[in-house]
Amino acid sequence: MKKIILVFSFLGLFSAFSFGQLIDEKNVTVTMDLQPILQLNMTTSDQVDFVFDDIRDYYGGIIKYAATILKVSSSVSWDLYAVGTSQAGVIWDQQMTYSTSANPLSQNDLPLSLLELHQYEDNQNDLGALLITDYSNTFQPTMTAIPVMGQNSIYNSAAPYTAPAVGQKYINGMFGTGVDQGGEGGSYLTEVPVAGSFSEFYYTIDYRIVPSLPATFPFAGTNAGAADANAIVSPQYAEPGVYTMNCKYVLLEDQ
Amino acid sequence: MxxxxxxxxxxxxxxxxxxxxxxxxxxxxxxxxxSQPCINPVTSNCADAIAGTSEYIMTPDPCNVDFEFNDMQKYIAGITYSGSTRLRLKIDEIIAGDCKWRLMMYIDNNGYLPNNEWEPLVYYGASGTAPQLNLIQVKVYNGCGTPLNSGVYQIFAGNVNYDILEIIPALPDPRNLPGTCSGTQVNAPGSYLTDYNEYNFNIDYRILPGYSLRPGAYQIKINFCLVEVP
Structure with missing residues (x-):
């Protein structure tokens, strides 16, 4: 028994410490650094001007077709939203007034929601959303007697980098990370759209402002179809002047 | 007493x-x-490459291949590193006529589980899926086309830790001798000094990540094992 144990012991040791045989190994370490890429290419003029110097413009509004083109490339799932903001928060910044009237009906707190957007293509990643989830509805005719307030109104916020919450509009995606609640990674460079449409990585944006008369901006409103908190209600009217606001397009990882 | x-x-x-x-x-x-595939041989017909006269040289050594996807163009087109690893062999025999060898590579994720994924080092985001071991593509070639699947990008199709890709597989007798440059898998004694295109191996690496992977830094190791076979 002792001999057997000794024999196996030496065999075992021999297998563990064998020398003089051809065996060698070289190693290559491969590191892959996947940095998140969110690339938004925007084609637009620096400033989109709406000049209302004719009574027809007040009634019919002014539309700027395809004034902005957005092209997306992303290595991760993504959301894209537009947000209106200003120095004052959620009302237009008045740069100049053309009126010296002391009439209390003249209002210079114009809601940002009076700016309407129309996007093409529609939001393809808004599964389960209940309210209007994008700007794909066509602009309502200016003659509409009882317009749906806020249908195309821009989402606006004093905190523009906080993503829109549940029930707010996105251009693509929505609040949440569930299935079909954000665009999949890809690029407008390689995406082959269905015939007759653009891909979800390519959007054209139209802008419209309809003051109407008196200038109350009847299409402005919240995304829930209610009047804006800063709505101008007839017989009030917008004070003539120069106003500015900022429209940001934010591309972010799906969240 | x-x-x-x-x-x-x-x-x-x-x-x-x-x-x-x-x-x-x-x-x-x-x-x-x-359980790594590179295990001790059972014969000693070839000279040792560590203390003996055989040689197994990798350049550069150490070899790190870094794929940095920091631009959309790289995600779209992928990243390829050509000839970034080179193996050169000089195999001497001890017992004439009996020395044969095998060269293979296997993938190692440092024991990370699940065993079909790259080892994550750091995450940059929460969305996306983990990269799998069959993501990396490897091409082995030399002047005479001796490797198995020479010049063709291959993946570790088994998609599991320690999955093997043969370069020169263990072949039955008779041995394939050098000097013919016919594309056969030469596995007999010889040297890169005299038959360069049969004892030198160039390795290319390529990754096409797509757009569904979770952002982060990941790592694997590819081991090249030279071992004598009976």
């Missing part, structure tokens, strides 16, 4: 055999856990 050294000797013997048994158990356990 019992010899006082009797018990002492007995105790020493018991300790000796006890240690031997422990050593054996340890050795068995080591062999079981050590």
């Amino acid at each position: 019992v010899n006082p050294f009797y018990y002492l000797t007995k105790i020493y013997r018991m300790k000796f055999y006890g240690n031997i048994i422990l050593l054996l158990i340890g050795n068995l356990l080591t062999n079981c856990v050590y």
Whole structure:
């Protein structure tokens, strides 16, 4: 028994410490650094001007077709939203007034929601959303007697980098990370759209402002179809002047 | 009267055999856990490449291949590194006519689980899926086309830790001798100094990540194992 144990012991040791045989190994370490890429290419003029110097413009509004083109490339799932903001928060910044009237009906707190957007293509990643989830509805005719307030109104916020919450509009995606609640990674460079449409990585944006008369901006409103908190209600009217606001397009990882 | 050294000797013997048994158990356990494919050969017909006259040279050594996807263009087109690893062999024989060898590569994710994924080092985001081991593509080639699937990008199709891709597989006799440059898998003694295109191997690497992977830094190791075969 002792001999057997000794024999196996030496065999075992021999297998563990064998020398003089051809065996060698070289190693290559491969590191892959996947940095998140969110690339938004925007084609637009620096400033989109709406000049209302004719009574027809007040009634019919002014539309700027395809004034902005957005092209997306992303290595991760993504959301894209537009947000209106200003120095004052959620009302237009008045740069100049053309009126010296002391009439209390003249209002210079114009809601940002009076700016309407129309996007093409529609939001393809808004599964389960209940309210209007994008700007794909066509602009309502200016003659509409009882317009749906806020249908195309821009989402606006004093905190523009906080993503829109549940029930707010996105251009693509929505609040949440569930299935079909954000665009999949890809690029407008390689995406082959269905015939007759653009891909979800390519959007054209139209802008419209309809003051109407008196200038109350009847299409402005919240995304829930209610009047804006800063709505101008007839017989009030917008004070003539120069106003500015900022429209940001934010591309972010799906969240 | 019992010899006082009797018990002492007995105790020493018991300790000796006890240690031997422990050593054996340890050795068995080591062999079981050590499941990497590059295992000791059972013959000694070729000269050792570490202390003997055979040579196994990798350049550069150490070799790190870093794929940095920091631009959309790289995600779209992928990243390729050509000839970033080179292996050169010089195989001497000890027993004439019996020395044969095998060259293979296998993938190692440092024991990360699940065992079909890259080892994550850091995450940059929460969305996306983990990269799998069959993501990396490897191409092995030389001037005479001796590697198996020479010049073709291959993946570790088994998609599991320690998955193997053969470069020169273990072949039955007769050996394929160098000098013909016919594309056969040369596995006999020879040298890159005299038959460069049969004992030199260039390796390319390529990754096409797509757009569904979770952002982060990941790592794997590719091992190139040269071993004698009977």
